Amino acid sequence: MRDQLEIPALSGNGGNGNGTRRTSRGMGNHLLVKAGEYVCALPLVSVRRVLRSLTVHPLPGSSPELKGLAEFAGEPLPVLDLARLIGSPPSATPAFPVTIVVWVGPADARELVGLAADSALEVADVSPGSIVAGDGGFIRGEAAIGQEVVRVLHLEALGRES
């Protein structure tokens, strides 16, 4: 049986007055993950599972963002390097690497993909109004959570043709 991880929400309110706050009752809408030197917010509705890092088998000839293929629930799963996807410098050897299995692409053609990240941090609320500087692509924009700026990801865009 796989190691499925529990991602508890932080206790305390942590609100910052701009519509984005750390959740106090596990009712957040985004999962915060560390990827390289950045923190990313993934829409919870797109997160299927958070696992200890899956064994990945490299695919010769792939671009650097693709770490390779893994097995998940009996199916082949492409695993992408989240730090590379968002252009983050790599971090030192992560202490608790995870694979986050997410749905990507439009609703009528969604597919599962694994995102390799350094760690899963917590669940937080990110209101749409708090997101700034979005480019309409995979990085929807940035939002402040407490004292930290996180990159809010648009997973649907990852499944679009480039």
Add this chain to the structure above:
Amino acid sequence: MIGPLAAGAGRKGFLLLRRGGGLWGIASSAVDSLSRRGGAYRIGVGENAILADEIIGVVDDLLVRPSAGVLGRFWCEPAAGLAIHGELPLVVLDPRHPPGVLRPADDDSNEGDRSA
């Protein structure tokens, strides 16, 4: 079996092999010959050939999934699909268009086979 193989069209299953650190599968019906070349293997596939570092074996069946979508954005090689053998993911080859890592270098492709 090393050397010419029995008529491929009626053969079932998939030949599994390793090349370049990856695990690959090809329909047995597409395989015409298998020969050893030094430390590697040369698999005749119609007018093409592919190379393998290791022959894993033959499996009766694979559940082949489409490989388009996100994978195609980051791995621009043709393939028949993806599958799982045991707990190992693999790429099922399109015999007409093998990925570059499996193709012999030009100077190898016209050499005669040296069956072991």
